[in-house]
Amino acid sequence: MPDRPMPVFDGHNDLLLRLRAHDGDTVRAFLDGGAGGHLDVPRAAAGGFAGGLFAAFVPSHDPRAAAPEDALMRAPAYDVPLPPPLDPDTARDEALAMFALLRDAATASAGAVRVCATAADVRACRGAGTLAAVPHLEGADGIDAGLERLDEFERAGVRSIGPVWSRPNVFGHGVPFRFPSPPDAGPGLTDAGRALVRECNRRRILVDVSHLTERGFWDVARVSDAPLVATHSNAHALTPHARNLTDAQLEAIRGTGGIVGVNFAVSFLREDGRIDADTPLERVVRHVEHLLAHAGEDGVGFGSDFDGATVPDAIGDVAGLPRLVDALRAAFGDALTERIAYGNWLRVLERTWGA
Numbered sequence: 001m002p003d004r005p006m007p008v009f010d011g012h013n014d015l016l017l018r019l020r021a022h023d024g025d026t027v028r029a030f031l032d033g034g035a036g037g038h039l040d041v042p043r044a045a046a047g048g049f050a051g052g053l054f055a056a057f058v059p060s061h062d063p064r065a066a067a068p069e070d071a072l073m074r075a076p077a078y079d080v081p082l083p084p085p086l087d088p089d090t091a092r093d094e095a096l097a098m099f100a101l102l103r104d105a106a107t108a109s110a111g112a113v114r115v116c117a118t119a120a121d122v123r124a125c126r127g128a129g130t131l132a133a134v135p136h137l138e139g140a141d142g143i144d145a146g147l148e149r150l151d152e153f154e155r156a157g158v159r160s161i162g163p164v165w166s167r168p169n170v171f172g173h174g175v176p177f178r179f180p181s182p183p184d185a186g187p188g189l190t191d192a193g194r195a196l197v198r199e200c201n202r203r204r205i206l207v208d209v210s211h212l213t214e215r216g217f218w219d220v221a222r223v224s225d226a227p228l229v230a231t232h233s234n235a236h237a238l239t240p241h242a243r244n245l246t247d248a249q250l251e252a253i254r255g256t257g258g259i260v261g262v263n264f265a266v267s268f269l270r271e272d273g274r275i276d277a278d279t280p281l282e283r284v285v286r287h288v289e290h291l292l293a294h295a296g297e298d299g300v301g302f303g304s305d306f307d308g309a310t311v312p313d314a315i316g317d318v319a320g321l322p323r324l325v326d327a328l329r330a331a332f333g334d335a336l337t338e339r340i341a342y343g344n345w346l347r348v349l350e351r352t353w354g355a
Contacts, residue, residue: 004048005046005047005048005321005322005325006048006322006325006337006338006341006342007048007050007126007341007342008047008048008049008050008052008302008321008325008341008342009050009051009052009122009132009301009302009341009342009345009346010049010051010052010053010261010301010302010303010304010306010345011052011053011229011231011232011259011261011301011302011303011304011345012052012053012055012136012138012210012231012232012261012263012303012304012305012308013038013039013052013053013054013055013304013305013306013307013308014055014057014138014305014306014307014308014309015030015037015038015039015054015306015307016054016055016056016057016098016099016101016102017055017056017057017059017098017307017308018037018307019098019101020094020097020098020101022035026101027101027104027105027108028108030105031105031108031109031112031113037306037307037317038304038306038307038311038317038318039306039307039317039318040318041109041112041113041131043317043318043319044131044318044319045131046318046319047317047318047319047320047321047322048321048322048325048341049131049318049321050125050126050131050132050342051116051122051125051126051131051132051133051134052132052133052134052302052304053134053135053136053160053231054102054133054134054135054136055136055137055138055308056094056095056096056098056099056135056136056137056138057138057139057165057308058086058090058091058094058095058139058141058142060083060084060086060167061083073177073179073267073273073274073275074274074275074276075274076272076274077179077180077273078177078178078179078273079176079177079178079181080176080177080178081176082166082167082168082173082174082176082186083166083167084167085141085167085168085169085170086139086141086142086167086169088141088142088143088144088170089142090142091139091141091142092142092143092149092152093142094142095137095141095142095153096142096152096153096156099135099156099157099158100156102115102133102135102157103115103157105133106133109131111128111130112130112131113130113131113133114130114131114132114133115133115134115135115157116132116133116134116159117134117157117159118353118354119346119349119350119353119354119355120355122134122346122349123346126342134159134160134349135156135157135158135159135160136158136159136160136161136162136206136208136231137153137158137160137161137162138162138165138208138211139162139163139164139165139167139169139174139211140161140162140163140164140169140171140196141165141169143171143196144170145170145171145192147192147195147196147199150196150199150203154203154205158205159205159206159353160205160206160207160208160229160231161196161200161205161206161207161208162207162208162209162210162211162212162231163189163193163196163197163207163208163212163216163220164193164211164212164216165211166211166243170190170192170193171189171190171192171193171196172187172188172189172190172193172212172213172216172219173186173187173188173212173213173216174186174211174212174213175211175212175213175214175216175242175243176242177241177242177243177267178241178242179240179241179242179267179273180240180241180273181240181241181242182214182236182240182242182246183213183214183217183236183242183243183244183245183246183249184213184214184215185213185214185242186213186215187213187215187216188212188213188215188216188217188218188219189212189215189216189219189220189223193216193219194219194223197219197220197223197224198223198224200226201224201225201226204226204352204353204354206226206229206348206349206352206353207220207224207226207229208229208230208231209228209229209230209233210230210231210232210233210243210303211243214246214249217245217249217252218252221252221256224256226256226351226352227253227256227257227258227259227348227351227352228252228253228256228258229253229258229259229260229348229352230245230249230253230258230259230260230261230303231261231303232261232263232265232303232304232305233245233260233261233263233268233303234260234262234263234268234269234287234291235247235250235287235290235291235294237290238271238286238287238290239267239268239269239270239271239273239287240273241267241268241273243268244268245260247294250291250294250295250299251294251295253295253299254294254295254296254299257298257299257348257351258295258299258348259295259298259299259300259301259344259345259348260291260295260299260300260301260303261301261302261303261304261345262284262287262288262291262300262301262302262303263303263304263305263309264284264304264305264306264309264311264312264315265305265308265309265310265311266279266283266309266310266311266312267309267310269283269284269287269312270283275310276310277310277311277312277313278312278313279312279313279314280312280314281312281314281315281323281324281327282327283312284312284315284324284327285327285328285331288300288328288331288332288340289331289332292332292336297336297339298339298344298347299344300340300344301340301341301342301344301345301348302340302341302345304318306318325337325341328340328341
């Protein structure tokens with residue numbers, strides 16, 4: 001009988017956007033498979049995907065249309081313009097509809113999926129063989145500057161918030177999809193953004209710095225008393241994309257006991273910054289090695305960006321995670337790989353939310 005795959009907790013996926021855009025029974029598509037994309041319950045079981053942060057991301061375009069940056073990001077250098085701010089009411093309604101899809105899936109799953117609010121929930125799911133789904137808001141565009149709508153999102157199960165995606169909102173500015181470029185590519189948090197971080201700290205909601213400009217990152221570092229978390233980002237020293245983190249940022253994350261989820265998006269992995277799925281696993285391993293050196297052995301996890309990015313063909317989808325795990329085992333050994341795959345994320349969730 002083959003060994004069971006190593007359990008993985010993942011810092012970021014965009015499944016809910018894919019389901020929201022999918023025609024047909026989106027809940028059954030997730031639970032039974034067969035609807036394409038990177039992630040569903042059968043393939044998660046095959047790949048050892050034990051759970052993760054499930055993002056609600058509201059695009060600036062029709063999700064059925066190809067993203068305009070895809071073509072640009074195949075060029076030797078590119079600078080994708082930041083999309084305009086979203087209408088807050090539209091952003092609220094769409095994000096809440098995505099979280100409702102996740103709850104519907106859990107209800108219909110006969111115990112195969114659970115929406116989690118605590119670290120104890122996540123641990124219990126691993127023991128029961130249940131997929132642990134943590135609602136994450138990628139870009140707080142649907143929350144008002146006075147934070148009155150934060151209650152609504154908390155009631156919807158949100159335990160993790162990225163103040164911005166790569167566009168401006170009332171809380172701050174996002175970093176552009178620009179290569180080559182430093183992450184210091186625009187203003188940081190607004191006064192409302194700093195207030196959002198403080199309130200998330202008070203409510204023990206995780207704050208994600210992944211799409212913030214470098215100035216926004218340091219604003220969070222000054223304001224927050226929680227571990228710094230970049231749910232899906234890579235090393236700027238290896239791939240000089242504006243979305244990646246400098247060594248100084250990685251070391252700041254280490255200093256707070258935080259974590260970086262290595263992003264499988266090939267444009268953040270490759271030296272040339274291009275979207276090209278013919279990207280070897282060695283590129284992921286190299287980024288992990290660099291993150292370990294600067295964020296520490298407790299500060300690195302997975303942040304796949306499944307269903308939101310082009311990932312290496314060598315991974316393919318969630319069922320391909322054991323191939324990456326084997327490559328990390330060969331490079332770093334079993335014990336450290338187990339921490340990268342699962343244990344480090346659980347530690348940070350416990351520190352942020354409480355046990």
